[in-house]
Amino acid sequence: MLPLENFKVLDLSSYFPAPFSAMMLGDLGAEVIKIERTGNGDAQRILETATFISANQGKKSVTINLKEKAGRDILYSLASKSDVLIHNYLPSRAVKLGVNYEKIRAANPSIIYCSINGYGSSTGVGDKPLHNVNAMAAAGTLALSGELDGLPSEPGVWIADLAASMYAVVAILSALMLRYKTGVGRQIDVAMVDTTLAWVSPSIIQYFLTKAGKEKKLFSYGGYGVFKAKDGYFTLAALENKKWSRLCELLGFREWLTDSIVNSIEWRKENCRLINKRINDVLATKEIEYWLELFYKNEITAEPVSEILDLVQNPYFLERGVIREMQVASQLNYYVPFPVKMNDVEFSRMCKVPNPGEHTEDILGSILTTDQIQKLKAKGVI
Known part of the structure; x- marks a missing residue:
């Protein structure tokens, strides 16, 4: 029901x-x-x-x-x-x-x-x-x-x-x-x-906390954002201090961890563009798969940037049942059903x-x- x-x-x-x-x-x-x-x-x-x-x-x-x-x-x-x-x-x-x-x-x-x-x-x-x-x-x-x-x-x-x-x-x-x-x-x-x-509410609050505009947008942190590997793009979100520390060690930026000022959240926000450029210089030397495996192993959150074809072939989405086949103009196409799971309830849709x-x-x-x-x-x- x-x-x-x-x-x-x-x-x-x-x-x-x-x-x-x-x-x-x-x-x-x-x-x-x-x-x-x-x-x-x-x-x-x-x-x-x-x-x-x-x-x-x-x-x-x-x-x-x-x-x-x-x-x-x-x-x-x-x-x-x-x-x-x-x-x-x-x-x-x-x-x-x-x-x-x-x-x-x-x-x-x-x-x-x-x-x-x-x-x-x-x-x-x-x-x-x-x-x-x-x-x-x-x-x-x-x-x-x-x-x-x-x-x-x-x-x-x-x-x-x-x-x-x-x-x-x-x-x-x-x-x-x-x-x-x-x-x-x-x-x-x-x-x-x-x-x-x-x-937009979080950004409004952020603006009045910092008295700054777009250059202080929410989550402008070093170690957070979209980065380019040798063969494509992926996301990285080393927000927490322990993940940031692991990232610095893995990428060879240990000097960022020895100075209390440099290793602060404030410094990572103030210098996010410079930090992320240096991080990207390292990430661009190897393929996405290498970095994902390394970051997953060290509990640093990272995900590849998916294209449309990646979505419809993604084993995770297929197992969850949130990508399903349908016919449009006699051709194979795909749709996303109601994407939330509830026990003993089978959400279904006539596509x-x-x-x-x-x-x-x-x-x-x-x-x-x-x-x-x-x-x-x-x-x-x-």
């Missing part, structure tokens, strides 16, 4: 953060019904195929034209029988389409209503659109990325999108627990800028992505007659 079995989620969203949240609820056992526009469905199907696939597996698809009153009435009927509704419309757009909280709550006072957008719904900038890179810029994440003397750089992972998704799921599960206790539904307002800011409107008749058959469905299809409402 899965935790959210018999729960129903309406997913009105597009792009990544909100659909990914809905998919995670599906991983936990909920039935997730994706409400798409009539015709070709979610625009992300064409614009960003990989993004769409990674955030919409295991869902059912119903196409509804929410610009039509008949379409909105269908949505309200579905909402009356659902536990959660998720969307990523800007506040004014939600009102225009009739999917704002007041309308949905009127259909179902006990529903958990979650909106995810850039700046939330409670301030004057709520209708300002943004994407992942914009949210990272606004929340200070980009300023902490990249080379110290170079341009800010966007990480390869969508930090702002994922932060919003994770906090939305936590909030939804919390609201479901509150409803269990009180019987009352909740409105959840997730702003991507806010949730990204939460992940298939639904076609637009694939489940329209099945889902709407619970609230409409066959004749009504055919008439609505003829009018372009569904």
Whole structure:
């Protein structure tokens, strides 16, 4: 049995953060019904195929034209029988389409209503659109990325999108627990800028402790970071004093251990660039495998930098079951299922992505007659 079995989620969203949240609820056992526009469905199907696939597996698809009153009435009927509704419309757009909280709550006072957008719904900038890179810029994440003397750089992972998704799921599960206790539904307002800011919290504290900016970014230590061996890149994290001492001995920097000032955490932070350059000069003389074996043997944390092909062939990931095969356009591909283990619970996901409107008749058959469905299809409402 899965935790959210018999729960129903309406997913009105597009792009990544909100659909990914809905998919995670599906991983936990909920039935997730994706409400798409009539015709070709979610625009992300064409614009960003990989993004769409990674955030919409295991869902059912119903196409509804929410610009039509008949379409909105269908949505309200579905909402009356659902536990959660998720969307990523800007506040004014939600009102225009009739999917704002007041309308949905009127259909179902006990529903958990979650909106995810850039700046939330409670301030004057709520209708300002943004994407992942914009949210990272606004929340200070980009300023902490990249080379110290170079341009800010966007990480390869969508930090702002994922932060919003994770906090939305936590909030939804919390609201479901509150409803269990009180019987009352909740409105959840997730702003991507806010949730990204939460992940910047350690750097904010660090800044005011040291009164310095990017050059004092979190974990700027000698012996910590990405290093280049003879045949590629790997990471090294000799943070603790005992690991730092072992590293110095192994690499021939014993002089760094004899001076109490030089061997301090403060010195390692102040001189991290110089220290890491000297360390890298040594590491560049041998292959990654040599260094990993040496560091593992001496309990110094080190890991190679994995490429995509490395991930899908990694024995660890395969044994854990967090890399699984699927077919996309008749070709072998891979997906990552819900990655957390729980005893006596088997989290599973139907990796298939639904076609637009694939489940329209099945889902709407619970609230409409066959004749009504055919008439609505003829009018372009569904």
